[in-house]
Amino acid sequence: MKKWEDNIRKVVPYVPGEQPNEPEMIKLNTNENPYPPAPGVQRALETMDAGCLRLYPDPGAHDLTAELARYYGLSEDQVFVGVGSDDVLAMCFLTFFNSSNPILFPDITYSFYDVWADLFRIPYQRPMLDERFHIRKEDYFRENGGIIFPNPNAPTGVEMPLEEVEEIVRRNKDVVVIVDEAYIDFGAASALPLIKRYENLIVVQTFSKSRSMAGMRIGYAMGNPVLIKYLNDVKYSFNSYTMDQTALLLGQEAVKDEGYFRETLGRIIETREWTKEELRRLGFRFEDSKANFIFASHESCPAEELFGALRAAHIYVRYFMAPRINNHLRISIGTQQEMETLIRFLQKYLKKYEEK
Amino acid sequence: MKKWEDNIRKVVPYVPGEQPNEPEMIKLNTNENPYPPAPGVQRALETMDAGCLRLYPDPGAHDLTAELARYYGLSEDQVFVGVGSDDVLAMCFLTFFNSSNPILFPDITYSFYDVWADLFRIPYQRPMLDERFHIRKEDYFRENGGIIFPNPNAPTGVEMPLEEVEEIVRRNKDVVVIVDEAYIDFGAASALPLIKRYENLIVVQTFSKSRSMAGMRIGYAMGNPVLIKYLNDVKYSFNSYTMDQTALLLGQEAVKDEGYFRETLGRIIETREWTKEELRRLGFRFEDSKANFIFASHESCPAEELFGALRAAHIYVRYFMAPRINNHLRISIGTQQEMETLIRFLQKYLKKYEEK
Numbered sequence: 216m217k218k219w220e221d222n223i224r225k226v227v228p229y230v231p232g233e234q235p236n237e238p239e240m241i242k243l244n245t246n247e248n249p250y251p252p253a254p255g256v257q258r259a260l261e262t263m264d265a266g267c268l269r270l271y272p273d274p275g276a277h278d279l280t281a282e283l284a285r286y287y288g289l290s291e292d293q294v295f296v297g298v299g300s301d302d303v304l305a306m307c308f309l310t311f312f313n314s315s316n317p318i319l320f321p322d323i324t325y326s327f328y329d330v331w332a333d334l335f336r337i338p339y340q341r342p343m344l345d346e347r348f349h350i351r352k353e354d355y356f357r358e359n360g361g362i363i364f365p366n367p368n369a370p371t372g373v374e375m376p377l378e379e380v381e382e383i384v385r386r387n388k389d390v391v392v393i394v395d396e397a398y399i400d401f402g403a404a405s406a407l408p409l410i411k412r413y414e415n416l417i418v419v420q421t422f423s424k425s426r427s428m429a430g431m432r433i434g435y436a437m438g439n440p441v442l443i444k445y446l447n448d449v450k451y452s453f454n455s456y457t458m459d460q461t462a463l464l465l466g467q468e469a470v471k472d473e474g475y476f477r478e479t480l481g482r483i484i485e486t487r488e489w490t491k492e493e494l495r496r497l498g499f500r501f502e503d504s505k506a507n508f509i510f511a512s513h514e515s516c517p518a519e520e521l522f523g524a525l526r527a528a529h530i531y532v533r534y535f536m537a538p539r540i541n542n543h544l545r546i547s548i549g550t551q552q553e554m555e556t557l558i559r560f561l562q563k564y565l566k567k568y569e570e571k
Numbered sequence: 572m573k574k575w576e577d578n579i580r581k582v583v584p585y586v587p588g589e590q591p592n593e594p595e596m597i598k599l600n601t602n603e604n605p606y607p608p609a610p611g612v613q614r615a616l617e618t619m620d621a622g623c624l625r626l627y628p629d630p631g632a633h634d635l636t637a638e639l640a641r642y643y644g645l646s647e648d649q650v651f652v653g654v655g656s657d658d659v660l661a662m663c664f665l666t667f668f669n670s671s672n673p674i675l676f677p678d679i680t681y682s683f684y685d686v687w688a689d690l691f692r693i694p695y696q697r698p699m700l701d702e703r704f705h706i707r708k709e710d711y712f713r714e715n716g717g718i719i720f721p722n723p724n725a726p727t728g729v730e731m732p733l734e735e736v737e738e739i740v741r742r743n744k745d746v747v748v749i750v751d752e753a754y755i756d757f758g759a760a761s762a763l764p765l766i767k768r769y770e771n772l773i774v775v776q777t778f779s780k781s782r783s784m785a786g787m788r789i790g791y792a793m794g795n796p797v798l799i800k801y802l803n804d805v806k807y808s809f810n811s812y813t814m815d816q817t818a819l820l821l822g823q824e825a826v827k828d829e830g831y832f833r834e835t836l837g838r839i840i841e842t843r844e845w846t847k848e849e850l851r852r853l854g855f856r857f858e859d860s861k862a863n864f865i866f867a868s869h870e871s872c873p874a875e876e877l878f879g880a881l882r883a884a885h886i887y888v889r890y891f892m893a894p895r896i897n898n899h900l901r902i903s904i905g906t907q908q909e910m911e912t913l914i915r916f917l918q919k920y921l922k923k924y925e926e927k
Contacts, residue, residue: 218745219771220797222670222716228804234629248625257621260817265613268786268821269604271779273590298654301810314578330808360578389574415575423627430624430816441576448584452686454657460786461616461817465624 226334235531241556243547244531246398246508248427250479250550253472256428256465263464272463274455282467283435287407292440295447296466298457300397300421300434304363305331307417307436310449311391312337314360321350323540325369325395344371348502348510352379356386365395367403370535370545372504374403381406384413391442393417398506400425400476402484407437414439424507425480426469433458433466483507487548493558497565508547510540516568518542524564530557582690591887597912599903600887602754602864604783606835606906609828612784612821619820628819630811638823639791643763648796651803652822654813656753656777656790660719661687663773663792666805667747668693670716677706679896681725681751700727704858704866708735712742721751723759726891726901728860730759737762740769747798749773754862756781756832758840763793770795780863781836782825789814789822839863843904849914853921864903866896872924874898880920886913 233244251257276296284291297303308331312318317338320328324341332339342354348371355362362383367374384392384406394406396418407418417438423429436446450457469476487507494501494511501511512518522534522544533545548554589600607613632652640647653659664687668674673694676684680697688695698710704727711718718739723730740748740762750762752774763774773794779785792802806813825832843863850857850867857867868874878890878900889901904910 217770219747222667222746223801224666224669224805225801226804226808228807234627242626245627247627250625251622252624256624260619260621261617263616265616265821266607268608268612269606269783270598271590271601271603271785272788298813298815299810301812305809310580311578313580334805334808390578391575414573427625429627429812432628432812432815445579445581448582449580449690451584452582452690453661454655456657456785456788457654459654459788459815459818461821462815465621465817 226330233531237529240529240531241549241553242531243549243553243557244533244545245429246424246506246547247429248424248479248483248507249548249553250427250482252427252465253469253475255468255472259464259468260461263461268460271456272458272460274451276458276463279433279458279463279466282470286470286473287437289437290440293410293437293443295436295443295450296458297434297436297450298462299423299432300395300419301327302432302457303419303434303436304393304395306446306450306453307363307391307393307419308332308337309335310446311393311417311442312361314390316358316360318361318363319355319359320363321368323348323368323371325365328363344368348373350375352383355383359387359390361390361392362387363393363395365397366406367398367504367506369397369506370508370533370540370543371502371510372398372506372508373502374505377404377406381409384409384416388413388415391415391417393419396420397424400480401487401505401507403505410438414441417442422466422469426476427479428465428469431462431465433462482551483548486551486554489551490546490548490554490558494561497558497561508545510543510545512542512544513565516565518544521561521564525557525560528560530560582686589887593885596885596887597905597909598887599905599909599913600889600901601785602780602862602903603785604780604835604839604863605904605909606783606838608783608821609825609831611824611828615820615824616817619817624816627812628814628816630807632814632819635789635814635819635822638826642826642829643793645793646796649766649793649799651792651799651806652814653790653792653806654818655779655788656751656775657683658788658813659775659790659792660749660751662802662806662809663719663747663749663775664688664693665691666802667749667773667798668717670746672714672716674717674719675711675715676719677724679704679724679727681721684719700724704729706731708739711739715743715746717746717748718743719749719751721753722762723754723860723862725753725862726864726889726896726899727858727866728754728862728864729858730861733760733762737765737769740765740772744769744771747771747773749775752776753780756836757843757861757863759861766794770797773798778822778825782832783835784821784825787818787821789818838907839904842907842910845907846902846904846910846914849910850917853914853917864901866899866901868898868900869921872921874900877917877920881913881916884916886916
């Protein structure tokens with residue numbers, strides 16, 4: 216190792232999830248939305264004047280912030296936008312988690328939380344989910360430096376009832392509690408109405424799932440204006456121009472089309488419920504999911520085997536080789552047709568498996 | 572102050588430069604390019620399929636990285652892209668500056684360096700530019716934890732000769748040296764050829780100035796594959812999907828059109844040299860600039876007064892109320908027509924001023 220390498224920050228290299236790109240594949244591995252963004256997004260692309268791109272974007276992202284505020288019935292100073300919810304969450308960690316007490320998040324949850332905590336040298340503890348993969352609210356009633364959890368949780372899809380979310384927020388008024396609602400629009404109850412009553416609450420959402428715009432990297436945080444101002448101060452000190460002009464413009468168009476949003480959500484939820492039925496019939500077990508994915512294990516066939524078999528058939532799902540969850544598959548909800556193809560494949564495969 | 576506010580990171584809120592938006596204004600305050608991006612950028616916008624936006628972008632940004640590698644005659648593993656050079660530079664600070672020795676950068680330079688150092692708790696020292704605003708290379712020959720400087724420097728526009736850059740890199744082989752070349756394409760000599768010989772050198776450039784794409788937020792770092800891998804590891808651990816699909820696509824188009832690039836650069840350089848002549852004639856003093864701006868003070872009229880007068884005439888330039896440079900204006904190079912309007916205004920204003 217060279218002398219100059221001594222000073223370099225060493226991190227465990229993160230390996231991003233597989234992004235296969237085959238014409239006939241069925242991609243159910245990264246919880247993307249199977250439907251395109253709202254039609255206004257395409258129109259905005261086609262009519263955008265590239266000449267404007269020579270200018271810096273609005274660092275305050277006012278038009279997009281205003282559109283989100285309007286949609287959620289908030290004021291503009293209650294909304295913060297960033298480069299996907301990963302950027303927003305990382306800024307939240309950096310801004311709100313500066314205690315010497317450990318922050319708390321579940322042992323099984325979104326895989327970036329411990330990475331950010333390590334990166335920013337934030338101490339943390341990870342209370343275990345119960346054996347049914349539910350968060351035990353009591354684990355979050357002890358002294359801590361802040362709390363974060365997704366609702367519904369990832370990769371389990373399990374929703375925490377709003378009363379329990381509120382109890383955690385209420386019993387932790389001395390720290391900031393972040394509810395990461397990446398999957399909230401697929402049927403769970405949002406903590407957003409609570410931000411009026413609890414000034415220590417931040418709710419984070421994203422355009423990547425329910426608004427079909429993973430490719431545009433837009434996330435946002437909502438909370439009381441004091442918290443949002445702290446977030447903006449840290450963000451500006453770091454990089455004042457993060458959201459490019461196309462993201463600011465296309466994001467607005469996606470929010471404006473409430474009808475399309477409701478329609479595609481409805482279709483995904485319908486397909487999810489159909490898929491649950493079929494998976495149960497095939498001998499899969501899972502907690503009820505309120506997200507756009509199902510986290511399931513089969514009563515006899517090992518998840519890793521199924522993962523490999525699906526992959527060989529160009530059906531990509533997600534498998535985590537991690538303690539407690541290494542016999543589960545996380546299956547994103549695609550179009551009805553894609554899920555029918557998946558189920559047909561599983562029917563055949565499991566029939567042969569049982570006959571062995 | 573509430574108890575939960577105790578744990579919040581407090582930073583000095585950064586106030587982004589003025590982004591006025593008036594139909595008839597002349598905007599010479601943020602070093603934007605007066606010409607639109609290459610025509611292929613507009614075509615790419617118009618023909619892009621919004622349907623793809625439902626998918627995550629390529630986290631490795633391979634197509635854009637490959638296009639840049641091709642352009643500069645590098646291999647792909649020598650190029651790292653990020654959300655504007657601010658993102659790239661911040662990742663460089665986080666990755667490369669982890670020593671207990673102070674890093675070194677000039678007292679007068681890009682205003683984000685000390686902000687990032689403070690944010691990441693990196694110790695630093697700021698050697699003074701000489702009285703002509705030149706970097707004294709000898710100041711960088713002492714023990715340190717890393718070095719960064721822009722070439723040409725900002726906001727002075729002064730170029731450091733390549734031999735001096737090389738001497739600094741060669742005499743600091745135990746640390747990483749970052750040369751921030753945001754303005755390099757406007758006529759200064761790049762340190763890029765040195766990355767073959769010095770494995771401790773990182774060169775950072777941007778699409779915001781010479782490629783007319785400030786609105787798209789694209790920056791990049793070039794260096795030996797070991798340094799680039801460390802950068803990618805830190806970046807992935809932080810946020811693996813930062814570059815949205817439009818940035819990845821439009822960035823490629825901008826790089827492809829070498830002819831347009833050379834043509835618009837030529838025009839800006841010509842206008843800059845014309846502007847230098849005119850400013851000299853009007854009694855302005857400045858070091859020779861190799862950037863797309865001129866950093867000038869007038870022999871009799873105070874900069875702050877001129878700044879206000881220009882502003883009242885809807886001509887926006889940049890004034891820094893900071894020690895040693897508070898009698899200077901930083902004037903971006905606009906179109907020839909814009910600069911002629913500026914010069915005519917100054918002729919009239921200074922005539923009246925001298926008569927007083």
